[in-house]
Amino acid sequence: MNKPTPDSRLAVVTGGLGGLGIEICRQLAQAGRRVVALDLTSRAERIDAFRQTLAEFGDAVAFEPVDVSDYEACAATVARIESSHGGIDVLVNAAGITRDASLRKMTPQQWQDLLRVNLDGVFNMSRPVVEGMCARGFGRIVNISSVNGQTGQFGQTNYSAAKAGVHGFSMALARETARKGVTVNTVSPGYCDTPMVAAVPEDVRAQIVAGIPVGRLGAPADIARAVVFLAADDAGYITGANLPVNGGYFMSF
Template identity: 70%
Template sequence: MTAATGKRVAVVTGGIGGLGTAICRTLAASGQRVIAADLGRDAARVAAFEAAVDGLDVAFLPLDVADFDACGSFVADVEESEGRLDVLVNAAGITRDGTLRKMDREQWDSVLSVNLDGVFNLCRHAVDGMAARGHGRIVNISSVNGQTGQFGQTNYAAAKAGMHGFTMALAREVARKGVTVNSVSPGYCETALVLAIPEEIRAGIVAQVPVGRLGRPDEIARTVAFLAAEDAGYITGANIPVNGGMFMSF
C-alpha cells in the first residue's frame, strides 16, 4: 500500500478508453489509487477522461504499451513514486480489421504489438515487484472474439486468444507468490468503437446476444474489480466471460 494514502495501487492500460474509464472509476471507488496509462495524443479524449474521474483518486500518465523499454520505465516510475504496484489491468487494445486475403503486414503487426505484446511488456516489468511483495492481481482484458473467432479479425482474435494462453501460463508461474492472473472476455459493449459500427450491422450483433442488448462498461469493470479484490486470491488462471450469453462453454 502507498505510504501516503494506505491504498493499493492499480494501473489500467488503455485507461482513457470506454472500458478503461469505467474500470478506473470502479477500482477507485473500491478504495484503490488508480493510474490510467494510455497514449494521450488526443487532448480532447484526455480532457473527457479527467472530467469522468473528477473527484476520484485517479491520475493519468502517457504510455505506449507496444514499447518494451517505455513500459519498463513506466513501471519503475510508478513503483518509485507510489511505493508499489499491486494491480495491473491490461485493457489497451486496437482493431485493424480485414479478411486475411486482404490484410497487410502492418494490420497484423500493429494489433499483435498492442493487444498481445503490450500484455507481455507490462507484466514482464511488473511481476517481479508483485512476487517480491507477496501480493499482486493481474487482469487481462481479452474478448469473446478470442473464443469464437470473428470474420475479418484473424489478427484481433489471435491476439485475444493468445492473451488467455499467456494468462494461464503466468498464473502457474506466480501462484505461490501471492499473485493471481486472470482474464475477462467481454462481449460487445456500449463503447465508442462498437457504437461506430453501422446501425444495421450492430442490430444484427445484438440479435445474436441472448440477453438482447449490448453490455455496459460498468458491467465489465465490476468483474475486474472482483478479480482485483483482496479476497479473490483463490481465483487464478481463469477466464471470466461477460458477454450476455453470446458464447457459452464450461
C-alpha cells in the same frame, strides 16, 4: 464506496482513457484503490475528459502517458510510477486496437500493429510489474481478452489470435506466480456499448444484438464489475480463469 487513501493498494490500468478503461478506473477507485491510468497522449481532449469524469477522486486517480507496444517505455513508466506512488498491486491490461480485414486482404502492417498492442502490450506491462508483486507476496493481474478470442470472427484473424493469446499468456503466468500470492486472470467481454462498437454499421449492430440472449449490448460497467471482482484482495483462490461477460452470446465451460 471505499474512498482511496494514501495507503490504499495501487492499480494501473492500460487503455485507461478508453470506453472500458475509464469505467474500470472509476470502479477500482470506488473499491478503494489508488489508480494510475495509462494511455497515449495523442488526443488531449480524452485526457481532459478523463480528469473531469474522475475528478471526485482527486489525487487518488492519476494519468501517465505510455505506448504499450514499446517495452522500454513500459518499463520506464513502471519505474516512474513505483518511484512516485509505490509498488503496483493491481495491473489491468485493457489497451487494445482493431485493424479489421479478411486475411486475403490483411497487410503485414495490420497484423503486426495489432499484435504489438493487443498481445505484446500485455507482456510489456506484465514483465516489469510481476517481480515486485512476487517479492511483496501480493498481486492481481487482469487481462482483457474478448469473446472473439473464443469464437473467432470474420475479418479479425489478427484480433482473434491476439485475444486468444492473451488468455494463454494468463494461464501460463498464473502457474508461475500462484505460490507467490499473485493471481492472473482474463475477462472476455462480449459486444459492449463503446465507441469501437458504435463505429460498426447500424444494421450489423442490430444483427449482433439479435444474437445476444439478454437482448442488449454490454455496458462498460458490466466489464468493470468483473475486473474489480478478480482484483479484490479476497479473490486469491481464483487464478488462470477466464470470466466471460457477454450476455450469453457465447456459452461454454
